[in-house]
Amino acid sequence: MTAAALALLGSLLLGADEEQLRNAKALVFDRRFVDARAAWQEILRRSSGEEAALAAYWVARCSENLKEDVRALEEYQGFLERGPRDSALVDEARSSRVAIAGRLYRGGLKQYLPVIQGALLDRSRSVRYFAAFQLAELGRPAANEAIPLLKQIAAEDKDPELVARARVLLLGLDPQALATAPAPKPRGSPKPGASPGTAPIRFLRVRVFEGSGTRPSVSVNVPLSLAEFAYKSLPDEAKRELKGQGYDADNFWERLKELGPTEILKVEGKDGERVQIWIE
Numbered sequence: 001m002t003a004a005a006l007a008l009l010g011s012l013l014l015g016a017d018e019e020q021l022r023n024a025k026a027l028v029f030d031r032r033f034v035d036a037r038a039a040w041q042e043i044l045r046r047s048s049g050e051e052a053a054l055a056a057y058w059v060a061r062c063s064e065n066l067k068e069d070v071r072a073l074e075e076y077q078g079f080l081e082r083g084p085r086d087s088a089l090v091d092e093a094r095s096s097r098v099a100i101a102g103r104l105y106r107g108g109l110k111q112y113l114p115v116i117q118g119a120l121l122d123r124s125r126s127v128r129y130f131a132a133f134q135l136a137e138l139g140r141p142a143a144n145e146a147i148p149l150l151k152q153i154a155a156e157d158k159d160p161e162l163v164a165r166a167r168v169l170l171l172g173l174d175p176q177a178l179a180t181a182p183a184p185k186p187r188g189s190p191k192p193g194a195s196p197g198t199a200p201i202r203f204l205r206v207r208v209f210e211g212s213g214t215r216p217s218v219s220v221n222v223p224l225s226l227a228e229f230a231y232k233s234l235p236d237e238a239k240r241e242l243k244g245q246g247y248d249a250d251n252f253w254e255r256l257k258e259l260g261p262t263e264i265l266k267v268e269g270k271d272g273e274r275v276q277i278w279i280e
Contacts, residue, residue: 028058037062053084057093069100073115076100087124094119094127102134105142113138117145129153129162136169143173209274 020043027036037059044055060075076093084090101115116138119131128149135146150173153166207216 024058028062031065033062033065037066050085053079053082054086054089056082057084057089060093060096064096064100069104073097073100073104073112091124091127094122094124095130098127098131098134102138105138113142116142120145120149133165133169136173140173147174205277207274207276209276 020039024036024039024043027033027039040055040058040062044052044059047055056075056079060072060079063072063075076097079093080090098116098119101112104112105116116131116135119127120135122128122131132146132149132153135143136150137143147170150166150170154163154170157163157166209215210217
């Protein structure tokens with residue numbers, strides 16, 4: 001439940017009976033969403049204006065919590081068509097539609113993809129970003145339209161967490177683009193005689209082969225600088241876990257960068273499957 005919605009719950013106006021409002025709110029807090037939806041539908045039926053818009057929002061929210069995604073998608077649209085004045089609640093409804101459309105797409109209902117793609121042009125920055133991240137997680141070709149916005153976030157946004165997320169998502173979609181994208185400025189001064197931007201790009205390459213096949217079933221090529229960025233973005237808990245297994249997350253990449261082209265790992269299974277990881 002969002003702070004914006006809770007604040008508005010306390011200021012519902014004239015159309016609904018006060019006891020009805022208390023009951024509807026209590027049902028939501030108790031997560032009795034079937035009963036809560038019926039209560040908010042009754043308030044919606046008897047209300048108008050902003051009060052009716054808020055009731056429409058909670059009807060949709062209850063449907064979403066009940067995992068009735070198609071119904072919730074339509075109900076959120078009905079809420080938006082009422083022209084509510086609360087911009088925070090509008091952004092939440094639009095973001096909810098994006099999340100629902102993503103779930104429906106993953107469930108095989110491809111016709112809902114335009115809901116997410118259309119949100120890339122939303123006037124709200126938070127909705128645009130959320131749509132780009134959702135599309136990226138769907139993979140190609142669905143994610144193609146999100147790549148320009150992800151590049152923009154990675155290059156221009158001031159929030160380091162958003163930049164990190166955009167860059168990591170781009171790794172799986174278009175690592176070559178990241179190889180030439182603007183990167184955070186390195187600390188300190190360049191070494192004497194160094195020519196910034198002229199060093200060849202080094203890649204971390206991963207190949208997974210199934211059975212005795214000669215073509216990899218998984219092929220990943222990641223610019224080494226971005227692999228380092230993603231690795232160093234690991235949560236502290238994950239770093240502690242790696243350290244417990246003998247890997248020093250803080251010094252690993254510094255030692256790795258000192259190596260020339262080299263094979264890091266080669267594993268062969270009893271059924272012929274192989275995993276190869278190397279730097280080139």
